[in-house]
Amino acid sequence: MPSILKQVNLDKIQRVDIALEGDWNNTVVTVWNTDEGLIGFDKVIKSHQSLKPSIELYLTDIWIGIHSFKTENNLHIFDEQYASDIIDFIEEKIKKNV
Numbered sequence: 001m002p003s004i005l006k007q008v009n010l011d012k013i014q015r016v017d018i019a020l021e022g023d024w025n026n027t028v029v030t031v032w033n034t035d036e037g038l039i040g041f042d043k044v045i046k047s048h049q050s051l052k053p054s055i056e057l058y059l060t061d062i063w064i065g066i067h068s069f070k071t072e073n074n075l076h077i078f079d080e081q082y083a084s085d086i087i088d089f090i091e092e093k094i095k096k097n098v
Contacts (some may be wrong), residue, residue: 001089002066005057010093012059018068018083019043020051027051032087046078053078055086 018041019028029043046051053076057064068083069076 003083004064004066005086005089005093008059008062008064010059012061012089013090013094014058014060016054016087017058018053018072018078019056021054021065021067022051025049030059031083033092037091038087041078041083044078044080047075049075052076055083057080057086057090 014034016032017028017030024051027045027061030039031041031044033036047053052067053069055067055068056068058098066086068086070079
């Protein structure tokens with residue numbers, strides 16, 4: 001787990017997006033938010049030759065970007081398990097603070 005997640009107040013989180021770094025606006029997908037919880041990864045672009053899949057956590061006062069990919073055969077492949085682990089961590093932290 002990225003150490004930054006242990007340092008910020010995750011109670012202020014609003015949503016989690018995933019997109020390709022370098023073409024964010026055209027590829028962004030919200031995968032989790034406070035109203036619905038996990039929306040899912042179905043619409044996430046799963047791989048790209050040059051752009052890197054990344055997670056962005058949007059909190060009320062900051063955003064945090066985290067790469068979420070593995071490189072295989074010259075492709076940056078979205079690491080769905082890593083993204084799931086981050087969302088699980090967020091949900092656990094929020095639950096403890098309720």
